[in-house]
Amino acid sequence: MNEKKYWSPVTAGILLGIALFISFMVAGQGMGASGAFARSSAQIAYTVDPNFAQNAYAGKYLKHGNALLNWTVIEVVGIFIGGFISALLARRIKPEVTRGKGYSSGKRLFFAFLGGVIVAAATRLTRGCTSGQALDGAATFSVGAWIFMLAAFGAGFFFAFLFKKQWKGVE
Amino acid sequence: METVFPLFTNGFLDNNLNLMLGLGIGIIFGFILERGGFGTSAHIAPVFYFRSLIVPKIMVTAIITASTLILIGSLLGYIDFSQIFIPTTYLWAYLVGGIIFGLGMVMSGWCPGTAVVGIASLKIDAIFFALGLLVGMFFYFNIYEYIIDFANSGNLGRFTIDKLVGGDIRISYLVTVGVSLALLLFVMTMKKVIDKKGEN
Numbered sequence: 506m507n508e509k510k511y512w513s514p515v516t517a518g519i520l521l522g523i524a525l526f527i528s529f530m531v532a533g534q535g536m537g538a539s540g541a542f543a544r545s546s547a548q549i550a551y552t553v554d555p556n557f558a559q560n561a562y563a564g565k566y567l568k569h570g571n572a573l574l575n576w577t578v579i580e581v582v583g584i585f586i587g588g589f590i591s592a593l594l595a596r597r598i599k600p601e602v603t604r605g606k607g608y609s610s611g612k613r614l615f616f617a618f619l620g621g622v623i624v625a626a627a628t629r630l631t632r633g634c635t636s637g638q639a640l641d642g643a644a645t646f647s648v649g650a651w652i653f654m655l656a657a658f659g660a661g662f663f664f665a666f667l668f669k670k671q672w673k674g675v676e
Numbered sequence: 677m678e679t680v681f682p683l684f685t686n687g688f689l690d691n692n693l694n695l696m697l698g699l700g701i702g703i704i705f706g707f708i709l710e711r712g713g714f715g716t717s718a719h720i721a722p723v724f725y726f727r728s729l730i731v732p733k734i735m736v737t738a739i740i741t742a743s744t745l746i747l748i749g750s751l752l753g754y755i756d757f758s759q760i761f762i763p764t765t766y767l768w769a770y771l772v773g774g775i776i777f778g779l780g781m782v783m784s785g786w787c788p789g790t791a792v793v794g795i796a797s798l799k800i801d802a803i804f805f806a807l808g809l810l811v812g813m814f815f816y817f818n819i820y821e822y823i824i825d826f827a828n829s830g831n832l833g834r835f836t837i838d839k840l841v842g843g844d845i846r847i848s849y850l851v852t853v854g855v856s857l858a859l860l861l862f863v864m865t866m867k868k869v870i871d872k873k874g875e876n
Contacts, residue, residue, distance in 0.1 A: 514730050517712030518737020524708055525742040528701045530749075532694055533682035534761040535742075536705050538789035542806070546813035562820035576698045581792055583702015584709065588793035591710035600798045603717045603785065610800075617717075617801040620784020621791075621808020623776060626816040628788065630773030630827055632763040635781075636789040640735060642762060643856070644742035646836040646848035649765030651855065656774025658723075661782040665724040668782055672721045676728050 509595035525644055532576060535641030539628035541581035544572040546625075562629070577637070605673035613671060681749060685759040706793055715793040717785025717801055724782045726867040736856045747849045757845065767830025784808070 511517070525535045547563035548571065558567045566572040592598045604613040628634045631653050633641070639657070642650025680686060684694045713719045713730050722728035749755035781787055786794060786805040794802025820827065837848040 511713040511730075512711050514712065514733035515737050517708060518734040519741050521705075521708050521712065521734060521738035522741025523745070524701070524704045525738060526745040527704075529742070529746065529760055530681045530755070531683050531689070531697050531701065533685035533759055536789065538787070538792060539809075542788055542809040543813045546810045547817065549810065550814055550817070557817075560817050560820075561824070563817045574695075576695055579695050580698040580702035580705070581789075583699040583704075584706035584789065584792045585702075585796050586699075587703035587706025587708075588710040588715060588796035589706070590703070591707040592715060592793075592797035595711070597710075597715070598797045600800055601716075602800045604801070613801060614804045617784045617786065617804040618808040618811075620780040620782075620786065621805040621810075622812035622815065623780030623808075624784065624787065624805075625809040625812025626819075627773045627777035627780060629813070629816045629820070630766075630769045631777060632766070632770075634777070634789065635787040638763060640738060643739045643852060645746065645757075645760055645762050646743065646838070646845070646852055647762045647765065648832070648835045648837055648840050649763060649767075649770050652765070652767065652770045653774040653777070656771050657778040657781065660775040660778025661724045662778075664779045664782050668721070669725075672725065672785070675718050676722045 508597045522644070525640065528580075529641075529645070534576065535637065535644065536580070536584075537577035537633065537637035537641075538581055538584070539625070539634040539637060540575070540577040542625060543629065544575055544578050548572040603675060605671050605675055608671050608673070616668070616671060679753060679756040681755045682759050685761075686756065705789075706796070709790065709793045710797065714790040715797050716799060717790075717794070720787070720790060721782065721785035723863075726863065726870045729863060729867060732860055732863050736860045739856050740853055743849055743852050747845060750845055762834050762836065765830075765832040765835040766828060767832060769827050769829055772826075 528535050544566050547566045550557040551567050558564060602610040602613055604610060631638055639650050639654045680688060683689045712734050719728055719730050723731050750757045784805045786802055788809060791802040791805045795806060837851045838844050841847060
């Protein structure tokens with residue numbers, strides 16, 4: 506059976522905007538993502554070594570008990586569930602390494618991992634990622650959101666030549 | 677008229693109920709992100725080569741939709757805009773952090789939110805990206821004390837557009853819509869130019 510088509514960008518955008526609005530109206534904050542990874546990382550480190558509660562950065566996550574008892578963490582669990590339901594209904598669940606034609610999947614996975622390390626550190630400097638900083642911030646008129654977005658997408662375009670082979674023909 | 681929104685910050689929801697509703701809100705986000713096409717790096721990376729405009733189109737439409745609703749609700753007095761969480765702007769940290777973020781995004785083809793959806797549909801590259809995120813966070817926790825001054829440099833507080841250019845929330849809204857549409861027009865034009873050259 507074939508997979509279902511994606512929504513048009515305008516349909517998806519309007520629905521995402523309405524969902525963001527609902528989130529702001531209910532919780533007072535919008536969509537978040539990177540914070541959940543930061544808290545997970547802190548909780549794992551704390552489980553391995555309780556002294557980690559003294560860490561200069563992660564201490565703030567751990568001082569109220571479990572770092573995972575937090576709105577953004579629970580909302581990200583929701584994103585996973587919602588993404589799974591949609592992908593299941595659309596018959597889009599299949600193991601896959603997205604990469605350019607002829608590009609080795611080992612190299613691709615290495616860059617996916619390294620990119621993750623880089624993105625994570627960046628989100629701590631920028632207090633959020635494309636969700637919690639760019640999308641939420643722009644929808645609530647924050648100047649910082651635009652500084653972040655212009656810098657991030659500008660750098661993406663600038664560094665794109667380095668990864669041409671990895672993404673050759675991918676669309 | 678009584679300002680009741682946001683419900684949680686105005687005391688109409690207790691913490692546990694807010695967390696439970698957060699799960700439901702997340703499910704809605706996840707469904708929309710997947711159905712919009714954010715669940716694969718094949719829709720994210722090509723943006724940087726002007727091959728796909730799905731992501732910028734969705735982002736701009738979402739920003740305009742949400743900000744329009746926030747503007748109307750605030751002008752009608754139903755929303756206390758000052759109660760909505762907006763991250764503090766740190767000019768220099770955001771500029772440098774943003775550039776680093778962009779490098780990581782084009783390298784990996786993911787950002788944290790889209791990767792969650794990618795993992796849900798078994799994209800192996802999303803799983804590796806997420807493992808990288810956990811390691812990168814740990815790395816940052818351990819270097820933070822050495823970069824603490826830089827990480828907090830250029831603190832402008834809760835810095836909305838009206839504080840930069842003057843006026844009120846209506847000006848903020850007009851600038852937001854204007855900048856969003858201008859950027860969309862820019863990437864659409866770039867795509868046309870590159871399509872014509874046949875470089876893709």
